[in-house]
Amino acid sequence: MHRRTLLALALFTGLTAPSMALAADDTIKIGLLATFEGPFTVLGEDGERGAMTAVAETNGTVAGKKIEIVKGSSDASPDSAVRAARKLVEQDGVKVLVGPLSGDEGLAVKDYAKTKPDVTFINGTSAAQDTTLRNPAENFFRFSTDGAQWMAGLGTYAFNDKGYKKVATVAEDYSFPYTQVFGFMAEFCKAGGHVPSKSWVPIGNKDFSSVIAAIPEDVDAIYVALGGADAVNFLTQYQQAGGTAPLIGGSITVDQTVLTSKGKLRDVLKGTPSAGPTADTNDAPAWKSFVAAYAKQPGAFPSPSLFAHGYYVNMKATLLALDQVGGDVSDGGKKLREALSKLSFDTPTGKVSLDKNRNAIADIFLTEVTEGSDGNLLNKLVKVVPQVNQTLGIPEDEFMKLGAVNRDNPSCP
């Protein structure tokens, strides 16, 4: 019995470890939520590099206070994102949280944000449309644009300049790729194009043979919106299956996280048009100095991926707003949120400001994959589409009538 008592006491004390919510006065805790597990690990790690680039720019201090970054990890599933966010907010006591990385995670964290009005949430790179468009949370800000905005200019370019009339799509089966396909098709269908088949594959799929077999033979090109390991797997298998149709890339399909992979894949990817918030050969001085600063991070890619860019922009916005309010979040972050909603600043990729739903209006880059002088694949800048808003330039009420994005919307077979 004596031993059992000991066991019970040991258990009891273990469970009551005090919460370490009390931060010292001269530090500001910022939560950083990204995917450090699962199929998007590489993406999450590059996101972290981007965020840390922004922190390094201010020498790790803001408004005279030291910045303390507390990391949380998810595996790209919404449950794990909410659990990690809860740990950061409720246990580590962060008042400002930057993240998460992927679409459904963003939707889940937005829902969680509604239950924590005193905490300010700033997006990482999650880009589902409805995170901010429908039913938004007052304390959730997105300085990176959404997946449909990233596609601005691509549909028209594919139809007019590339001459593709019929395009099949292959994309992952969750909210972010729905948003990307929506953004591409909105323009492509309007220009007169047709999309006879749409394939949705689960995240982390390894075998794409049935998907490849289902793609109609008479299409002019295939639009692919897959991320990380999924993109590499699909493109490799498509090539092995003897597929020859040219590709059109979703933003993260031709991202540095995919372009840096080795093998024959390189030949398939060359010449693939895409669009997104960044372009590797952008020669604006602001972009070049960002690339140089990013390159100092351990394990950096030859050029920052859009995850590094998205986390950088959001972390930068966070630090700018914190600086404006003198690092004071003691009022439940009210002043901080006011500063954030009025914030407009120059990023490495042009000016960013927020609309009334706290979603970014920013420049989008139309790109094409080429081989750089050092042999690395790069996204060559073709065109800049300036200041794209969330409704893609369509009046809001008209845009809302298009309906919420999902697997079947839009459609132009």
Add this chain to the structure above:
Amino acid sequence: MSLATAADGAAPQQNWLDKIGAGHVILAVALLVYPLVASDFFLTQIAGYSMIFGVLSLSLMLLAGYGGMLSLAQITVAGIAAYAVAILGSNNSNVLGFGWPWWIVVPFAVAAAAVSSALIGWISVRTEGIYTLMITLAIATATFYFAQQNYAIFNGHSGYAGIHAPVFWGVNWRDPKPFYYLCLGLAMLSYAAVLYGSRSTFGMTLQAIRDNPRRMRALGYHVTAHKVFAWFLAGVLAGLAGVLLVWFNGRVSPGTIGVDVAIDILIIAVIGGLRHPIGPFVGAIVVILMQTFAIDIVGAERFNTLIGLVFLVIVFVSPDGILGLWGRIKPHLAQESLRAGP
């Protein structure tokens, strides 16, 4: 005559305390007053979550420890209950959601889980050892992909969000303290039920079947029926845990019932130890604490390695899990107390 009555009066009282055990009483009191000292985070995210996973692993312990049936489908059974709550109750995903009140939804969800569990049992009891593991793994994987790719019923990868725990008697049962007590109540009840059940006629028969099924069959017992009933009971426990899990998360998606989670449950049960119903709870606390705080210890890039190493060490040092570790330390402690004695 009067002597006999006195003895009768005294004896049951002693039996009562002996039966429950002083350790249990102390543990129960400690758990009941725990909310006075713990933060909200430690109440729900650590203690509540541990108890939900403890009950889930307990349902595996019931099958594996007493019945010799190793299952990887416990999270699937819990997931059936969780999805049932989302579909029959209300959610904000604009898919299904019949809006039934919780006191119909919960029994329904638990019954659905228990029946499915019995079905899974019925399919798998004819196999043994690794083959049971493979069949249940196949069921878990199939259910995961079915949920992930079925949009009409399961709403695909996004699953269901906006599921609320009930509010009645003026209490919001998802608030930290009520939710903690809800989890604690369920954990204690399940623990007591399994402990009681293991000493009951059915429990004894089940253990005898585990040790020698052919002999039991020869004695005239219906081996398959006993095993399937054990699956049904395990399904009730897993179903209840599933209901609490969906209230805890406020949502359910295929990620909730993935194969990695199914393996987590097995790890919890093995780490804690399968010999006694307290094992799964000890295992759950260790695993949840590790999963939550490993990132603070070793940083974002390597924390899964640390979790793996700790598990390896525990299983290496004591194949019987933490309970086995305790069994090894106990004799030493007993000798210590002898030396220290007056």
